Amino acid sequence: MRKCLLLSLMANHLDTFFAAMADPTRRAVIERLTDGPSSVSTLHAPHDMALPTFLRHLKVLEASGLVRSEKKGRVRVVHLEAAPMETAEAWLRQQRHMWKKRLDRLGALAERLERDRA
Amino acid sequence: MRKCLLLSLMANHLDTFFAAMADPTRRAVIERLTDGPSSVSTLHAPHDMALPTFLRHLKVLEASGLVRSEKKGRVRVVHLEAAPMETAEAWLRQQRHMWKKRLDRLGALAERLERDRA
DNA sequence: AGATTGGTTAGCCTAGTTGCTAACTGCCTT
DNA sequence: AAGGCAGTTAGCAACTAGGCTAACCAATCT
Numbered sequence: 199m200r201k202c203l204l205l206s207l208m209a210n211h212l213d214t215f216f217a218a219m220a221d222p223t224r225r226a227v228i229e230r231l232t233d234g235p236s237s238v239s240t241l242h243a244p245h246d247m248a249l250p251t252f253l254r255h256l257k258v259l260e261a262s263g264l265v266r267s268e269k270k271g272r273v274r275v276v277h278l279e280a281a282p283m284e285t286a287e288a289w290l291r292q293q294r295h296m297w298k299k300r301l302d303r304l305g306a307l308a309e310r311l312e313r314d315r316a
Numbered sequence: 317m318r319k320c321l322l323l324s325l326m327a328n329h330l331d332t333f334f335a336a337m338a339d340p341t342r343r344a345v346i347e348r349l350t351d352g353p354s355s356v357s358t359l360h361a362p363h364d365m366a367l368p369t370f371l372r373h374l375k376v377l378e379a380s381g382l383v384r385s386e387k388k389g390r391v392r393v394v395h396l397e398a399a400p401m402e403t404a405e406a407w408l409r410q411q412r413h414m415w416k417k418r419l420d421r422l423g424a425l426a427e428r429l430e431r432d433r434a
Numbered sequence: 435a436g437a438t439t440g441g442t443t444a445g446c447c448t449a450g451t452t453g454c455t456a457a458c459t460g461c462c463t464t
Numbered sequence: 465a466a467g468g469c470a471g472t473t474a475g476c477a478a479c480t481a482g483g484c485t486a487a488c489c490a491a492t493c494t
Binding site: 212213217220221222225228232234280283284286287291293298300 | 330350402404405415416
């Protein structure tokens with residue numbers, strides 16, 4: 199029961215995380231933030247879109263937990279939060295691991311058959 | 317120029333990959349497929365939705381390259397394709413790496429300041 | 435105080451996604 | 465050949481996503 203709750207929470211996180219990453223603008227923001235916090239308008243500058251539109255991308259990132267921000271005076275400073283990325287990476291690694299394990303079992307089986315035939 | 321083309325191709329792959337992963341039904345299918353290929357209706361069984369709806373999820377997965385399928389007689393067999401997952405995992409790892417490197421630089425700087433103050 | 439800068443809210447539009455049902459094709463079994 | 469099973473196509477409704485403009489705070493600069 200406990201585990202089920204945990205899993206569904208994580209599922210929800212994966213939902214918002216992957217959805218957040220599915221947009222090139224948002225991935226570019228993430229890349230940009232890996233070398234340090236930055237203000238909204240600085241982040242906005244290289245992107246050819248209206249500021250309100252861009253702001254909504256930031257909100258999506260923030261809602262997914264990938265990014266946090268606080269306001270100092272009239273400028274809002276945004277910074278990266280690595281934890282959700284680790285969660286997702288772990289999930290992917292897990293899937294690949296399962297997949298590889300199965301292929302190994304399959305390989306072993308093939309080898310056994312080969313040996314038996316000889 | 318060549319690199320730019322490559323990057324934009326990858327960007328496009330990341331788009332479709334992350335979008336594909338943003339849905340719990342589709343992630344469940346991926347998990348299921350890690351332990352072997354399976355037919356459409358077998359994959360469908362545990363999901364409480366109409367078959368045509370489910371089929372579209374499969375199409376999304378196939379379009380993103382995560383999955384391939386071929387038809388044998390009247391049944392279509394679906395199997396996992398690990399490469400796109402590796403690409404995405406690599407991208408995430410890269411971002412985390414950049415982030416960590418920056419934190420290290422920051423740590424070193426702090427340490428230097430500390431030393432100077434002493 | 436008034437103008438400027440940085441961000442925010444509200445509202446609109448278009449395109450795409452996710453669910454459904456109904457009807458159809460094409461292979462297999464009897 | 466008839467029936468059923470596996471999948472597919474077409475078309476509809478509800479909702480979300482991503483873009484825009486216009487108008488609006490609130491902090492700073494002159």
